[in-house]
Amino acid sequence: MRYRPLASAGVVTALVLALEVSCRAGLLKKSTIIPPSDMAASLWDLLASGVYSHAILLTLGNVAIASGISIAGGFVAGVAIHASAFFRRGIEPYLSAYYAVPTFIFYPVFVVLFGVGSGAIVAIAVMLAIVAMITATLNGMDRIPRVLTRTARVLRMPRLRAALLVQLPATTPYLFTGVRLSIAYAFIGVIASEFILSGDGLGYAIAYAYNNFENRTMYGLMLLIVVVVSVVNASLDILDRRLQARLRA
Amino acid sequence: MDGLEYAARLSGVTRVYGTASGPGSLHALGPVDLDLRLGEFFSVVGPSGCGKSTLLDVLAGLNPPSAGNAEFEGKPIRGVPDGIGVVFQEDASFPWLTVAANVAFGLRENGTDKAEIRRRVDYAIGFMGLTQFRDAYPAQLSGGMRQRVCIARTLVLQPRMILLDEPFGALDQQTRLLMGDELLRLWRETGATVLLITHSLDEAVMLSDRVGVMSARPGQFIDVIETGWPKDRDSRIVAAPRFGALNGRIWEKLRAETMKHMQTQGVAGP
Numbered sequence: 001m002r003y004r005p006l007a008s009a010g011v012v013t014a015l016v017l018a019l020e021v022s023c024r025a026g027l028l029k030k031s032t033i034i035p036p037s038d039m040a041a042s043l044w045d046l047l048a049s050g051v052y053s054h055a056i057l058l059t060l061g062n063v064a065i066a067s068g069i070s071i072a073g074g075f076v077a078g079v080a081i082h083a084s085a086f087f088r089r090g091i092e093p094y095l096s097a098y099y100a101v102p103t104f105i106f107y108p109v110f111v112v113l114f115g116v117g118s119g120a121i122v123a124i125a126v127m128l129a130i131v132a133m134i135t136a137t138l139n140g141m142d143r144i145p146r147v148l149t150r151t152a153r154v155l156r157m158p159r160l161r162a163a164l165l166v167q168l169p170a171t172t173p174y175l176f177t178g179v180r181l182s183i184a185y186a187f188i189g190v191i192a193s194e195f196i197l198s199g200d201g202l203g204y205a206i207a208y209a210y211n212n213f214e215n216r217t218m219y220g221l222m223l224l225i226v227v228v229v230s231v232v233n234a235s236l237d238i239l240d241r242r243l244q245a246r247l248r249a
Numbered sequence: 250m251d252g253l254e255y256a257a258r259l260s261g262v263t264r265v266y267g268t269a270s271g272p273g274s275l276h277a278l279g280p281v282d283l284d285l286r287l288g289e290f291f292s293v294v295g296p297s298g299c300g301k302s303t304l305l306d307v308l309a310g311l312n313p314p315s316a317g318n319a320e321f322e323g324k325p326i327r328g329v330p331d332g333i334g335v336v337f338q339e340d341a342s343f344p345w346l347t348v349a350a351n352v353a354f355g356l357r358e359n360g361t362d363k364a365e366i367r368r369r370v371d372y373a374i375g376f377m378g379l380t381q382f383r384d385a386y387p388a389q390l391s392g393g394m395r396q397r398v399c400i401a402r403t404l405v406l407q408p409r410m411i412l413l414d415e416p417f418g419a420l421d422q423q424t425r426l427l428m429g430d431e432l433l434r435l436w437r438e439t440g441a442t443v444l445l446i447t448h449s450l451d452e453a454v455m456l457s458d459r460v461g462v463m464s465a466r467p468g469q470f471i472d473v474i475e476t477g478w479p480k481d482r483d484s485r486i487v488a489a490p491r492f493g494a495l496n497g498r499i500w501e502k503l504r505a506e507t508m509k510h511m512q513t514q515g516v517a518g519p
Contacts (some may be wrong), residue, residue, distance in 0.1 A: 147339040247344040
């Protein structure tokens with residue numbers, strides 16, 4: 001476990017070097033893929049020029065809004081579903097099968113409702129991300145040790161305070177899993193939606209570069225997304241590990 | 250409290266889960282009559298599933314009786330009464346709080362001022378031997394230490410009656426004996442009435458002024474035995490000849506009930 005980050009970095013470095021050598025040696029066509037060093041140089045140029053600053057901010061803004069709505073809405077919905085055993089029995093089979101439905105088929109509905117732009121994109125991303133948070137909330141609430149709930153009762157805590165100060169912290173490790181998944185799905189939802197129904201944002205910029213054979217720009221933007229998602233995920237991973245280390249014996 | 254002879258009283262208390270006459274109903278307890286004398290240490294022993302924990306729940310106000318009356322300090326028990334502390338068998342420490350914050354939790358909730366919280370928490374942490382762990386999280390402690398945290402969290406609230414539901418059930422025998430000594434010290438120091446639910450006859454005999462022996466389900470008291478120990482006793486009384494005699498007397502009562510329980514569970518007796 002101690003050497004895991006080192007091993008992961010080693011694997012990535014080896015793959016990047018292999019790709020670099022393959023591209024430079026002409027094993028892979030430049031019209032298909034460019035060397036990673038060119039991708040990095042392209043990314044640097046794109047960031048320095050500021051041409052894509054608006055697209056970057058728009059995409060990250062949409063991801064942040066979709067993540068926020070999904071996390072807050074998924075938590076509230078999870079708590080509400082958990083409160084009613086009858087409702088839960090009715091809805092749980094649909095939650096289990098939810099990800100079998102390709103959410104993007106609903107994009108015409110959202111375009112009609114919100115128009116072409118951020119509204120529809122955020123709606124699709126929320127639709128993709130919220131169920132992960134609902135499921136994590138239900139899972140977390142199912143696993144609150146009964147003894148902690150009884151302790152709150154013995155301490156004569158009002159229900160709301162018990163929910164906030166005992167039940168919520170007890171579910172935190174499970175909620176955090178939901179937060180991570182929701183953010184990941186929000187990224188997928190926003191960028192994929194920008195490909196198909198937007199005239200702006202990083203997804204659109206990648207699609208535009210692809211359609212115009214601007215491989216260097218396309219790979220630079222793709223690298224940017226990979227870097228951002230990796231940094232976000234690694235930060236959440238560190239937070240998660242710290243939390244788990246504190247809570248688990 | 251003035252003039253009261255009993256901390257708590259149960260009269261004809263019965264607990265039935267599900268509808269009394271309906272299918273799947275379970276008559277868990279009673280009818281039970283019990284007078285807990287002010288300041289005494291009372292233990293309850295009985296076969297598994299006889300309703301010991303249900304009895305504790307009724308006294309704690311966590312589970313209302315289906316019939317009969319339960320009183321604490323002369324008032325009917327409705328919900329968890331003020332002045333009662335409960336220690337459960339399971340680890341009830343809050344894993345996201347440090348030892349000190351765990352111990353202070355109840356005091357913060359009832360609005361005690363900061364200086365008083367600090368004073369009481371320092372005392373309870375010292376009393377339970379947790380001083381060097383005050384900033385540790387429960388995950389960094391052993392099971393026994395975590396149970397001490399739970400006892401300290403109860404102690405700081407200065408309850409007039411402490412209910413313990415097999416608090417040392419998960420600990421090894423040596424640790425149980427030492428924790429028993431600490432519990433006796435706590436009982437003497439606070440003057441609280443203590444009701445202990447336990448499976449261990451040794452623990453019951455060593456710690457208690459009186460031991461209530463319960464029948465197989467639905468649990469009723471078949472005997473209440475006075476131990477006659479001095480108040481300043483400790484675990485060394487296990488070596489006293491009278492200890493074995495008391496133990497034997499309780500086992501005599503309990504043996505038939507335990508066999509009854511085993512038969513209902515489909516386990517062959519001796």
